[in-house]
Amino acid sequence: xxxxxxxxxxxxxxxxxxxxxxxxxxxxxxxxxxxxxxxxxxxxxxxxxxxxxxxxxxxxxxxxxxxxxxxxxxxxxxxxxxxxxxxxxxxxxxxxxxxxxxxxxxxxxxxxxxxxxxxxxxxxxxxxxxxxxxxxxxxxxxxxxxxxxxxxxxxxxxxxxxxxxxxxxxxxxxxxxxxxxxxxxxxxxxxxxxxxxxxxxxxxxxxxxxxxxxxxxxxxxxxxxxxxxxxxxxxxxxxxxxxxxxxxxxxxxxxxxxxxxxxxxxxxxxxxxxxxxxxxxxxxxxxxxxxxxxxxxxxxxxxxxxxxxxxxxxxxxxxxxxxxxxxxxxxxxxxxxxxxxxxxxxxxxxxxxxxxxxxxxxxxxxxxxxxxxxxxxxxxxxxxxxxxxxxxxxxxxxxxxxxxxxxxxxxxxxxxxxxxxxxxxxxxxxxxxxxxxxxxxxxxxxxxxxxxxxxxxxxxxxxxxxxxxxxxxxxxxxxxxxxxxxxxxxxxxxxxxxxxxxxxxxxxxxxxxxxxxxxxxxxxxxxxxxxxxxxxxxxxxxxxxxxxxxxxxxxxxxxxxxxxxxxxxxxxxxxxxxxxxxxxxxxxxxxxxxxxxxxxxxxxxxxxxxxxxxxxx
Numbered sequence: 001x002x003x004x005x006x007x008x009x010x011x012x013x014x015x016x017x018x019x020x021x022x023x024x025x026x027x028x029x030x031x032x033x034x035x036x037x038x039x040x041x042x043x044x045x046x047x048x049x050x051x052x053x054x055x056x057x058x059x060x061x062x063x064x065x066x067x068x069x070x071x072x073x074x075x076x077x078x079x080x081x082x083x084x085x086x087x088x089x090x091x092x093x094x095x096x097x098x099x100x101x102x103x104x105x106x107x108x109x110x111x112x113x114x115x116x117x118x119x120x121x122x123x124x125x126x127x128x129x130x131x132x133x134x135x136x137x138x139x140x141x142x143x144x145x146x147x148x149x150x151x152x153x154x155x156x157x158x159x160x161x162x163x164x165x166x167x168x169x170x171x172x173x174x175x176x177x178x179x180x181x182x183x184x185x186x187x188x189x190x191x192x193x194x195x196x197x198x199x200x201x202x203x204x205x206x207x208x209x210x211x212x213x214x215x216x217x218x219x220x221x222x223x224x225x226x227x228x229x230x231x232x233x234x235x236x237x238x239x240x241x242x243x244x245x246x247x248x249x250x251x252x253x254x255x256x257x258x259x260x261x262x263x264x265x266x267x268x269x270x271x272x273x274x275x276x277x278x279x280x281x282x283x284x285x286x287x288x289x290x291x292x293x294x295x296x297x298x299x300x301x302x303x304x305x306x307x308x309x310x311x312x313x314x315x316x317x318x319x320x321x322x323x324x325x326x327x328x329x330x331x332x333x334x335x336x337x338x339x340x341x342x343x344x345x346x347x348x349x350x351x352x353x354x355x356x357x358x359x360x361x362x363x364x365x366x367x368x369x370x371x372x373x374x375x376x377x378x379x380x381x382x383x384x385x386x387x388x389x390x391x392x393x394x395x396x397x398x399x400x401x402x403x404x405x406x407x408x409x410x411x412x413x414x415x416x417x418x419x420x421x422x423x424x425x426x427x428x429x430x431x432x433x434x435x436x437x438x439x440x441x442x443x444x445x446x447x448x449x450x451x452x453x454x455x456x457x458x459x460x461x462x463x464x465x466x467x468x469x470x471x472x473x474x475x476x477x478x479x480x481x482x483x484x485x486x487x488x489x490x491x492x493x494x495x496x497x498x499x500x501x502x503x504x505x506x507x508x509x510x511x512x513x514x515x516x517x518x519x520x521x522x523x524x525x526x527x528x529x530x531x532x533x534x535x536x537x538x539x540x541x542x543x544x545x546x547x548x549x550x551x552x553x554x555x556x557x558x559x560x561x562x563x564x565x566x567x568x569x570x571x572x573x574x575x576x577x578x579x580x581x582x583x584x585x586x587x588x589x590x591x592x593x594x595x596x597x598x599x600x601x602x603x604x605x606x607x608x609x610x611x612x613x614x615x616x617x
Contacts, residue, residue: 039133109228131202155242189231284408288312290580293527297520299443314401327385395581397446488585540576
């Protein structure tokens with residue numbers, strides 16, 4: 001539930017290091033800047049438009065309309081500058097708070113300034129506080145920060161980023177984060193060394209309890225100005241628990257004592273990218289998979305081995321643009337037809353859904369995941385398009401391929417790495433897109449192999465899933481592979497129907513189904529040993545046993561006559577056969593590879609396509 005929030009901007013500091021350098025500069029161009037507080041110095045803003053540092057913060061805050069009120073705390077020495085700025089910038093002058101200090105030695109401390117705003121303006125509820133004289137080099141979603149905070153209503157939030165080259169931990173508050181819970185484990189103000197690159201600045205969100213109880217307690221305990229900095233407050237607050245961290249995809253500039261050259265660099269070059277960002281195109285691929293052993297037990301706390309194949313793939317391209325645009329595929333998302341009969345034929349054969357809905361659902365879920373998990377996204381729009389050569393409805397995980405490629409492309413575009421979204425969590429993210437947004441029946445196997453690639457062993461045992469929230473995934477890199485082939489129907493049925501009522505029976509504890517899924521897991525372990533020993537005939541026997549068990553559990557009516565016909569055709573040529581997915585195609589391994597040309601011809605005569613598979617590692 002979203003809660004009311006106030007924002008307090010702090011510009012009351014008396015660190016005049018930059019101001020003195022401007023005063024002593026011989027550059028005539030800088031003489032007009034003498035006496036101007038740092039927050040009101042001109043910089044390049046959005047689209048290269050000139051504005052002050054404070055303008056950039058105010059534009060963002062008022063544009064989002066996230067806050068019930070915004071207050072500005074300054075000092076008596078610079079009050080008139082901010083009063084004039086407020087008049088010109090549509091900022092309520094009555095929302096400026098003067099802390100009465102006029103010198104560095106007379107300052108009251110940032111935490112005291114924050115408390116002054118709370119008391120004088122009778123602020124209740126949650127409060128975001130930011131330093132108004134620092135810059136980010138990339139816009140990010142303030143709304144995303146608030147949403148993440150709303151999901152952690154029992155604590156406070158600090159914003160952190162990764163130190164860039166040349167930055168020292170001795171100039172920042174440094175933090176350690178529990179990546180699973182997003183709790184701040186430790187905070188140290190300006191240490192000489194630190195184990196992680198995570199740095200904090202004055203950008204926090206405090207819950208109402210902290211504002212009304214803990215901060216007054218801190219100020220009553222620590223009375224010197226030096227102690228009343230936010231860094232020292234956080235050192236005291238973090239050990240009490242329930243401080244969360246949210247990473248932003250940016251770096252901060254002009255923090256604290258700023259050198260003249262640093263300001264001149266920022267003044268000359270826009271620190272906030274234009275909406276299109278750079279012009280790079282990020283292109284990612286996800287490859288189709290074939291389940292080799294154990295499927296469909298991945299949806300039943302079982303074990304599987306699957307392989308990604310280069311023959312079939314989905315590709316997503318993303319490039320920065322002024323508006324966010326999802327481009328329909330000319331073949332898979334048709335909106336023009338030669339006539340009503342053409343529409344009828346295409347609709348009957350292809351159905352009514354293409355990849356456009358997959359891209360849209362992925363973008364929605366990706367944003368939701370990042371917000372929930374403390375990953376702030378830069379405010380950059382993009383144009384996204386996709387292509388795929390995966391045959392539809394043949395059980396090769398075509399839908400999840402598009403979703404997986406989308407996630408990979410979004411991660412690259414926003415600069416998100418596996419340190420932010422660990423590899424073992426990406427398959428679960430992909431699965432939520434399909435299950436929660438599109439109501440597609442699915443298991444984790446497909447998404448795992450599309451993320452890990454190669455030949456992958458997967459253990460979805462209940463105890464592992466409950467303990468870790470994901471399965472145990474291992475690439476089997478040091479094994480040789482036989483020559484598999486794929487046979488699929490040119491007019492298959494919807495692969496999502498193949499599971500029938502087996503899931504319901506399993507959930508109700510049906511003994512035959514539960515025991516059957518355990519047998520699939522046993523076959524998977526046997527298959528792993530056979531691969532590692534290079535015993536391809538044994539691999540084939542296990543594939544046959546896998547299919548026979550599936551047939552026993554699901555029944556011929558559920559498996560479908562065409563699927564069974566492909567199995568029998570392959571077996572008639574000495575092939576070991578099984579389903580690579582949920583139907584529409586079969587996976588084969590011939591004992592005698594010389595039979596393959598004749599099998600291809602026979603398959604074509606019966607309306608099937610036969611393809612030798614190339615593994616993708």
